[in-house]
Amino acid sequence: SERSLRNRDWIEGNRLKVLEATNGRAGYVYVPNTAGAGYEYFTRYYFSQLDMDGVIVDERFNGGGHLADFIVDMLDRPFVNFWTNRSESFDVAPTASIFGPKVMLINENAGSGGDWLPYAFQKRELGPLVGKRTWGGLVGYSGTPPLIDxxxxxxxxxxxxxxxxxxxxxxxxxxxxxxxxxxxxxxxxGRDPQLEKAIQIINRDLQNYTPPTPNPDPRPKRATR
Structure with missing residues (x-):
């Protein structure tokens, strides 16, 4: 639909703004809800930007759904160690992680699961929340009794x-x-003051962030006589 195309254009425009304004150091991930589309968007955008030092997660207009603990868990994966093999290539643990600064965008049109996601982000101290207070519709229901009409x-x-x-x-x-x-x-x-502030904050935090860099000692000699 035209609405979907306009929404995708808005998301891609924001991603490119963040990429340019941070000199390629920060990614941008939009989460439209905490149901199917939210997990789809997070998977598509987050895991394709793992080469970034930091990330801005935008959950404005989040329509809710479930408790997105998977998303919070993926954002909360601090660096543990490096791995290397005999060919001197390096990997990190945990994999599939962005270790640097994080910012989350929120607004008054995000609620339910869109309330819980920034609450958990804030409670785990993953980074600042930027924007406006979410709308406060965090309740759960089970079952919708039918009416005769x-x-x-x-x-x-x-x-x-x-x-x-x-x-x-x-x-x-x-x-x-x-x-x-x-x-x-x-x-x-054509401006987005909330996104502009998030970019300002993450650029400030990136100045003080040094990504993990592999610098191993000489390889130990494991063989014994």
Whole structure:
């Protein structure tokens, strides 16, 4: 559809903006929801940019779905060690990881699973949240009882609370670490102040980040007489 094409053009445009503004050091990953499309987009964009030092994850307008713990787990994989073989090629552990700075973009149109994703990102201290507070619709339901007229009823059955017993997120959302409002005049002019701020932050953090570089000692002699 035209809407899908426009959305893909927006995503690719953002990816190229980030690539250019960070001199090729940061990737851009858009997550439209935390259901099928969200995992599809994350898999497509994240794993194709593993050569980057950092990444901006954009979950604005995230329509929710499930608890995206897989995405959070993949983002939270710190460097452990290098591997090398007899031909002197090197690999890292864990594989399929971006070890450097991370920033997540959020807005008021992301909710449900789109509330939980930035909450988990923030709780694990993976990086700052930039944008506007999410809309606070983090509830779960199971079953939609049908009505005689062909309609149905969605009944909330699951609510979220923290380790200390506090009821959280629902009707409030997740607040950003750096609040940035998208003013109509800026958007009409083709700007994206939230993305611009995320780029500014990740460029600052990349200046202080040195990626792991293999520098092994001389190979030990394993053979014995």
């Amino acid at each position: 062909g309609g149905g009823i969605t009944i909330p059955n699951w609510a979220i609370f923290s380790e200390d017993g506090s009821w959280i997120i629902e009707n409030y959302g997740v607040a950003p670490d750096v609040e940035v409002q998208q003013m109509p005049k800026d958007v009409i002019a």
